[in-house]
Amino acid sequence: MNPDCIFCQIIQGNTQANIVYKDDMVTAFRDIHPLTPVHVLVVPNRHIASVNQVTEEDEMLLGHLVTVARRLAAENGIDQSGYRLMINTGPDAGQTVHHIHLHILGGQHMRIRLEG
Ligand code: 5GP
Ligand code: ZN
Numbered sequence: 629m630n631p632d633c634i635f636c637q638i639i640q641g642n643t644q645a646n647i648v649y650k651d652d653m654v655t656a657f658r659d660i661h662p663l664t665p666v667h668v669l670v671v672p673n674r675h676i677a678s679v680n681q682v683t684e685e686d687e688m689l690l691g692h693l694v695t696v697a698r699r700l701a702a703e704n705g706i707d708q709s710g711y712r713l714m715i716n717t718g719p720d721a722g723q724t725v726h727h728i729h730l731h732i733l734g735g736q737h738m739r740i741r742l743e744g
Contacts (some may be wrong), residue, residue: 630675635727639673649700653692656700665735666704666711670697676728679717693730706734 630636637643639655648668649656659667670693676682682690694713701707711734716723 630727633675633725633727635669635671635725635729636675639671648703649696651696653689654696656696659731664733664738666701666706666732668697668700668704668732670700670730670732671727677726678723678728679715682728697730697732700732701734704732704734710734712738 629640634643638645638647638657645657645660647655647657649670652673654670654672656668656670659669672686672689672693674689676686697713698707701711711732714731714733715728716731
């Protein structure tokens, strides 16, 4: 828990968010500024700043992010139409929140490059 981190605050319930899934490892909520009709973020409950801080010990956790994303894609009706899973890391990728998060983007056709 990092008290200055907006996603830690959401996980703790101290900041409002549209939470669509939660278990003991991850929390998923709708992005406040959706880039696509379906835009959900899946985040580990433990604060990890970015992929640069990931270790072998996090492999189960990161795999779990993807299986939760797969379920949420199906629940949101985009599993057959298609979706993109994205993790931005560092300034060139435009990472703005320094708590690792998996974007689930779908509900429209996506060009290779998405501009926010
Ligand atoms: P990044 O650019 O770091 O990959 O993505 C951060 C994402 O978090 C952005 O898409 C942004 O809209 C979203 N975001 C930032 N602050 C909040 C917030 O307080 N609540 C929610 N639901 N999403 C947020
Ligand atoms: Zn955090």
